[in-house]
Amino acid sequence: MIMKTNVSSYFPMITLLILLVIPSSYLGDAEIIGYPSFVNGPNSWRNTPSSDFSFWESAGVRPILVYGKFVFGFQCSFEGDNCLIVVSIFKTSSDGNSRFSPQVVWAAGRNNPVEIQALLELTSQGQLILKDANDTLVWSPSTASKSISRLTLGSEGSLKLLDKTNLTVWQSFGHPTDVLFLGQKLASGQKLRSSVSPFDSSEGLFAFGIIDGVFTAYIDSDPYQMYYRSFVSEDQSYAEFRTGGFGSLIMAAPANFIQLGSDGHLKAYEFKEQGLKWVGTDMLDIDQCSYPLACGKYGVCSETGCSCPDDASENETAYFKPNNFTADDGCHAISPISCELSLYHGFLELRRINTRYLDYILSSKTLQLEDCKEACLKNCSCRAIMYNGRNKCLLLSQVFSIEKKEGFDYATTFIKVQSSPIFSQSPSRNPSSPNFPRRKRQNTIVIVGSLLGTIFGVFLIFSFLFLNLKMVSKNMRKII
Template sequence: MAKPSLPLIISFAITITVLIIYSAHLCNSQSVANLSTTWIHNNPTIYINGGDLSVGYQITVVLSPSRASQFVSGFYCFSIETTSCFFGIFIFGSRYDSQNYSIIINPQLVWSANRDRPVEVNATLKLTGNGDLILEDAGGDMVWSTNTGGKSVSGLRFTKFGNLVLFDSNNTTVWQSFDHPMDSLLIGQKLVSNSVQKLIARASSSNFSRGLYSLSVQNGYLFGYMEANPPVVYYKSTLEAKKAYVVFENRSFNGQNFPLGSTAQFMRLEPDGHLKVYEFQSEWKTMVDLVTSYFGDCAYPMVCGKYGICSSNGQCSCFAGSSNETRIFNQINYEQTNLGCSLVTPISCNHSQYHSLFELKNTSYFNLFWDYSDNNELDNKTGLEDCKNACLRNCSCKAALFVSQSYYDDALARGCMLLSEIFSLIDDERGNDDISIFLKVQNSPTKQSSPGTIILGSSLGALFGICLLVGSCILVFKRKRELEELDDEFSVDKVPGMPTRFSYGDLKTTTNDFNNKLGEGGFGSVFQGTLSDGTEVAVKRLTSISLFARKAEEGQLLDMVDKYNADMQLHGAEVVEMMKLAVWCLQSDYQRRPSMTVVVLVLEGFVSVEDNLDYNFINAPAIRTKAATGEDVDAIHDGTPLFAVDLSGPR
């Protein structure tokens, strides 16, 4: 018989040694550790199969109560790269042990020391000589600590109930993981009324960091919150028997009963706000959903996203309105309706004059509880109309919610609630009219124009039409007159009795540029002048347009308006604005006139009328004078022809 070679003997010996050491580590898994003990995350000893941890990865055990226990404490990494590792406590459904390794089935992380700050491989857990339990990353930086140094700690124990305990020489608890829950409660674990202890849901099923939802005990109630500004209450339950805590028992939680569990159980606040009790039955199954069983599927702030409407079967939709109504909302994602809805026109505080309230019929809100005493945010001193007006005056208000007295039997069961954010709404299939929800919407400016603006806008349009009509008539008349004058321009001055014709330039020379004012009468002033033949004349210069310019300069354009017209006086500021707009459209320099687009923007309130307008926007008309002899004298302007652009409206 051939003898085995030396290398084969050495290889076999090394293999046996490794198996013995590995098995010895499993067999010697302890539930208690003394001071000055260190664990390094580089020697995984338990393999994982299923659960919310990745299949095929491993746990480096720190403490394990016994092989009969369904808990283990240790390190776990999410990936092969081992950059996201956590020290924590795991509950599992079952465990299989072989000679050289163990496999746990469906482990669930129920507590972690470093949920918000993962570590890497070679991270270290130290129970120091002075009694502090410290987690350090691979570089030696402290990540987490119990802060129990110098508090007479004697050792660390991991109980069969999944509680990690630091105890002193009298076996009294100095620190325990049960007092610092993550997102889960184990059987026998309490949630106590204080400012620190609370369950905080994870961000997602694969992200252990803090999420939006939390559960805490305060002032005799168990509250469920969603993180917002301010935090939103979505669950509220009176504590059983006026206790200052709630405890998770084998078949009840705060007065809510569920079937007695025969295997491992735990409770977890989920990333979506659900509070579920799980039991292992070949896999983890939900025994009861505590919030849903009490308030229904639609009791969660983001069950259908912002502005989404939740129906009784948990279906999500956006308010569509009737066929003749303008669409207010868009579905964010038609394949994922739970993502909510968005306003077609976002609310703008810069144009709050166009805000209005839209009533949602047969609709309720997620946090309206059945017991009025739970609705402590309702202001029962504010009536419906005051509630609506308060929301319109406050730009941060996105909706006004009003509960009428008949909804509750309590005499105080009515009031107003202003909402700064709109979360999921509830379709009230009962058609209850006692709850009114008024959503703030941003209207198109043209739909919110005041009566005065509508009247003035119409008047301005009519004015433009009249200007164009008059301009056309003047052009036709002027052309006809030019043709007539062309026939007799050489003989008209010779006709007896016809008045002498003067240009505007001649009159300026005659009056020495209107230097000597004799007096003032209707529609203008009278100036002394001398004709080229020495005849003295009196020339009247019309100033009706100058009056308009003077009123504009003095800021008294409203004086030009009929003071007996109630509509014009009521909307005086808008009347003046329309007058300025009309002047802008009639500027002598047509290049300064606004386009029709700009005119519309002015009417809608988005653009202001240009400053420094020329209010003498019409060429001086023909002036009729009286000579000293009593003869009539016509003063014609300086001969500049009137073009279409002189009389047109806006460009």
């Protein structure tokens, strides 16, 4: 897991600069300080900063267990206000200098960072419990009714909980986060889950796992959207990360671990003395536009680059604009969808869209295009529909990057847009205008006609009253 800054930025640039100037003799002293590779219960560890500027503290680390290059303990941001319980790699240079880079390979309760004075406790009842400074329970591994007597860190980097007979009751390798380490297995039903961003270690949208015997990478939305599928191997119940490959995924060079990044890419890394080295190419054999966030949300990805959905149209009215100077980071609607103005919702049509694996997540129920549009218009949370031309459509609550393939007509995407009341009354003024359904135009005509009729009726009533009053006034003057 790449280190974070917001929730868990464990090695910001300033920390690395500090480490580069620590004398090697200091490192030697730090390594003399003994940390066990296992502890017996009951025992407890408080997340308390040390007053000494030690080797570990300079990296925001408060070790509990150490085995070779692996460290288990509290690891905090540079400010010290966000901490996680993690297993990290600490690999120093063989020449004795101070260059090193900590790399997290597993984290407990990654969505719930703790504060200073948080407590990790191996209780007398045989449970491992993490509590925050206010005594709130944050995390505890599921060990059923089995009693834990020992907490140990293995040579392969797995944290293990053992019972009195030294049998493994629980281990971190069975509960991966976004990293698989060499020798670790990914079983059917398990998944890697990306971080939100390189600066936020909480769980993001991307996931990678084995579904029905197939390696599947998908973005965990409603509904989920796949962007990669490949058979695992002959045994489709699990895959082990070994030297040279991970199931059917082959690596060109040796690697220590693989990680599902916050951008959805699955990459293999080797840990060098100089830091982290990306090994070879992306392990998922797909082009850049196939990634759901290649051009950010609402961005259209093609061979020419990123653009907004209506960049290529001759629309007199623009519906989208880039988030930044270009559309590389996505686009946003100029007029956000308003549920209160659902009468003026329409669709912007995009053809030649690659809807890879769409059939895998579509239900067997067929639906005509107009019925599909109608269903989306009645659901304010629906932001777009994908239609494969065979009476099957998918309603999307989020719009990620749209992959456009010239020369292919895989499917059509209809993006819901918000139009002004004035524009929606005359949508036919431009052939490239979004398609506002006939029922909307009919409703508009009925409403406008009723309003004009009411105004005309009121005018007649007032005119009649005015004339009557005028005649009464004239007759009164004659009588007088």
